[in-house]
Amino acid sequence: MVKVLKHYINGNWAESSDSEKMDIINPATREVIARAPKGTREETEEAIKIAKTTFESGVWSCQSPQERAAVLLQIADKLQENVDVLTDLEVENNGKTRREAQSDAEEAAATFRYYASLLNMPKGQVYEASDDMQTLIVKEPMGVAGLIVPWNFPLLMSVWKIAPALAAGNSILLKPAEITPLTAVKVFELMDQTDLPKGAANLILGTGSVVGQTIAESHDVDVVSFTGSTEVGRRIMQAATGNLKKVSLELGGKSPNIIFDDADLETAVDYALFGIFMGSGQVCSSGSRVLVQEGIYDTFVERYVEKAKGIRVGPGNDEHSQMGAIVSEKHFESILDYIRIGKEEGATLALGGNRIEKNGLEKGFFIEPTVFTHVTSDMRIVREEIFGPVVAIQKFKDEEEAIKIANDTDFGLAGAVFSTDQNKAMRVIKKVRAGITWVNAYHLTNVQAPWGGYKQSGIGRSLSTYGLEEYQETKQININLDPKPIHWFE
Template identity: 40%
Template sequence: MTLSSPVPDVVDLPVASLPTGLRIGGELSPGGAEPIEVVNPATGEAFATVAAADTADVDRAVRVADETFRSGVWSRMPIHDRARLLHRFADGIEARMADLYTLETMNNGRPITETKAQITRLAEWYRYNAALLLADRDAVVPLRGDYHAYTSRFPLGVVGILAPFNHPMMIASKSLAPALATGNSVVLKPSEQTPLTAMLLGDIAADAGIPPGVLNVINGLGRTAGAALTEHPLVKKVVFTGGTEVGRAISLATAGRFAKATLELGGKSPVLVFDDTPVDVAARGAAFAGFIGAGQTCIAGSRLLVQRGVYDRVVDGLAAQAQQIRVGDPSLPETQLGPVISERARTRILGHVESGIAEGARLVTGGRAADVPGLPGGFFIEPTVLADVRNDMQIAQQEIFGPVVVVIPFDDEDEAIRLANDSPFALGSAIWTRDVARAHRVAQQLEMGMVWVNDHHRLDPSSPWGGLKESGTGREGGWESFHDFTHVRAITVRTAADDVDWYGGRATGRLN
C-alpha cells in the first residue's frame, strides 16, 4: 500500500467566515441545543463549531416554512419566474464550486479529486428540474359523456430533507432541486457530522433571490432535531438517506399522518463478474465499485460474486489494486482513499472484518487501521479484501459501510442471480460481461432498483435512483421524483348544453 504524506499548504478556505447559525426565515439565529463541533476525519480534530437546533427551533423552522408556503411567494410564483431563480441558484453554486468541494473534503474526508468530480455536477440537478418545471404538462382524461376532464398538480407544502454525511451536497440536492422546482418550502437538516456545505448552500440560495423561508437550514442531532422534523404534523414529505432502522422509524412516523416519504437506506450491492470478462478489467471495476468514498456509500460494490473459472485471478487482481491505492490526506490531489467519518465508524468496520475472519473468510489484504504519516489522529483504514466468503455469512449480508469487499464464488448464471438476490437489501448492482445478451438477460432478473453493466456508481438527474426491500422506498431523479413532490387533482368540467336535473325526471347516464 502506498501512503501519501500531507503538505502544510492545503487548500485555503476561510472557515471562520462561513455561516454557523440556524437559517430560519432568511435569518441566522443561535440554536437552543448544545453547539456541535465539526471534526475533520483526516486529523481527528475539530475545526468549526455550529449552532444546533432543539425541538422548539425545529418547530419554528417548520412553521416559518409553512407560512411562507401558504403566502404563495414561492408556491404560486409563475413557473417561468421560479425556473429563472433556480437557474440563478445554479449559477451561484457554480460560482462557489471550489469552496463547496474544498469544504466537503474537510468535512467528510473524501479525497478532493472525488469530491470535485461529484460537486462540479451539482448545478445540473437544479437546471434539470427547472427544465422539468417548464416541460411538465397536465393530462387530459378521456371521460365518457359531455365532459372535459384533466389533471393538475400542486405542491405538497413543507418538505423535510435529512441529508447524510457521505455525500452531503449531492444527496441533499437530488431532492432539494425537485422540491423547490415544484413550489414546496423546505427544511434541510444535514448530518450533524457534515453540516457546513448545507449552511453555505443556504447563503447561495439567499443570494440568488430564493425568498426567505423557502429554504431553511437547521443543524442538530438526528435523535432530537431529526426526529422532531420527521414527526412534525406540518411536514408533508420526508426525504431521508441513511440507516435502515432509522428509515423504518421515519416510515412509521410519516405513515401515521399519511405524509409521503422517500427513503434511500442500506445496501450490499452485488457485483457479478462472469468469466468472459478480462481479469484486469474486472479487478479495476471491482476496486472502483468497492473503494470509492472509502466504501461509505449505500451502493458500494461490497459483495463481489465471481465465476469460478476466473475466481482466483480476480481475487489476486483486486488485492493488487487495493494495495496500490494511495491512502492519505484527502486534501491532496494524489490521494485516492481518505479516512472514514469517525473513530467509532473505524472501530465498527474493523469489527466486521474480525467477525468475517472468525466466520471463515480469508483475509487477502488490508484489515487494519492505516498509518498515514503526519496524520496520526485520522480515521484511516487499509482497503480490505476478504475472499472465500459464503453468501450466508454476516459479512455478506450486513452493510459494513467501509472500504471492505467480500468475494464469493459462483458456478453459473442461475447461481449468480440467486446469490445476488439473496440479500435483505436491493439498492444497486453491477454486471461485468462481454456478452450483451447475457447482460440484458441477467439485468432483467436482478431484483434491484438500479443495475449497471460494466460500470458502477453512475448517476444522472434524469435517471430514477432508489431501492426496494430494506434499501428503502421511493425514487430520486427523473420525472418519478419530480412528480412525487406534488399532489395530483382531477378536474371535471361539464360541457353539455342542458343543466343537471337528476331529480326532475330526466335522470339519465351514469353516476360513476
C-alpha cells in the first residue's frame, strides 16, 4: 500500500489544502512508494506563524539547558531504537546501500546526544570592564529557524540542522527535499513521542520554489539554513535579504584529492575510490578530482581502474551491493549528459560511462563507476559539479603545480593530500583552499568537527560548537556594580 504523507504543524499531522500529490519513487525500481503533498505558500506561512508563537511563548525557548538536553536525549533514544526502520526508509527512498544508510541512522542518534552534552557544559564569558562595571557575554536563541535539506543525505542533513537548532532553544520549520521526505517524516513521528512542546518543531513537505522560497523570504524567520546546490544557495541568500536574516549555506564542491609519488599506493587508491564512489558520488565533499603526480600517474590509473571494475553496483537492500542507485531520473540523465560532454571534450574514458541494464538493474537508475583520465583544467567535467559516480584523474609535476590545480576552482568544500612525507603533506594541505581536509584519508569526519566550505561552497558551519552558534545570538549584558548618578552634564 502506498503511504500518503502529511505535514506536521503544531503537533498535529495535517492534510494539505492542495489536493495535488507528488509521487515518491524508489530509484532502484522506479516504483511509487509514497505520495506527498505539495505544500502551499499559505500553509508554510501558517507553520512559520505557529513556530514564532511557540518561540515567543517560552515553552521551549525559556526551558533550562538541562531541560532541553533531556528532551534531546529522548529523541536520540527514539532514533536509536528505530535505526533499522530509518535504514530501510533511507535505502528505499534514496537508493543508497544499506551499509551507508545504517551508518547515517546511527550517526543521527549520536548527533542529538552530542548537542545534549553541549548544553550541560559551561558557556559564556565574563569581563571586568572596570572596578564598577562587569560585562557578561551570553548566547540566546534566534527565534524561528527555517531548515532546508537536500536529497543526498535526507536523514543525516535533517538531524544536522534539527539538533543544534532545537538545542539552542529555537522553534523550527523543516522542509525536506521533495523527492526524499520519508526519513524526515519518520523523525517527526518519533519526536512526537517525546516531551518536545507542540509547535517547537514543524514540517512542511513540498517544492523548493514554493515552500523553500517562502521560508527564505519570510520576515518571521530569523535564520535559514540550507544545504544544496550553489545555484539555489544564491537564490536563498537573495530572498533572505528582506529582513536581513542570518543565512547558513552548505553548497557544492569539486574537491581535489592530491596524490604524490611517495604516497602508499594501495592506501591512496583505496581512499580515492571511497572518496568518489561512496554514495554513488552524490556527496558534496566527494573527491571528484584526483590529482596524481606524473611519476606514478600511469601505475595509479591502472590500479585504480582495476579496483573500480570490481565495485558491485545494485539495489541498496542487497547486502552484496557496494554502490547504489542514482536518486532520480532527472539527476540520472544529468550525469549521463556530463559523461557525454567529457568524451566530446577529449578526455579519455578509462572505465564505465554507461547505464547498467542487466541483472534486473534496468528497472532502476544505475550508472557504472566512471573514470576519465588525461583531463585538463578547462574541461567542464573538471570544473563543474557532476554529483555522481564520475571521477577525473589529472596529472601534475610538483607541489607548486598541485596546489595551483587544486585551487583552480570556484568551490572550496573539501580536499586531501596523500604522501608519506608528513612535512610535505602539511605544507600542501595548509595551502588547499577548502574547509574540510584530510591527510592520508578521505571522507572520515565526526560531529565534533565543523563542516563547511570556502568560496562558493558556502557560508557558515554545521556540526561542532560552531554548528550550535549558527542558531544563536550573542548578547552583552553590562552590570553597574556601584549604581549612582553619572553627572555627565554637570
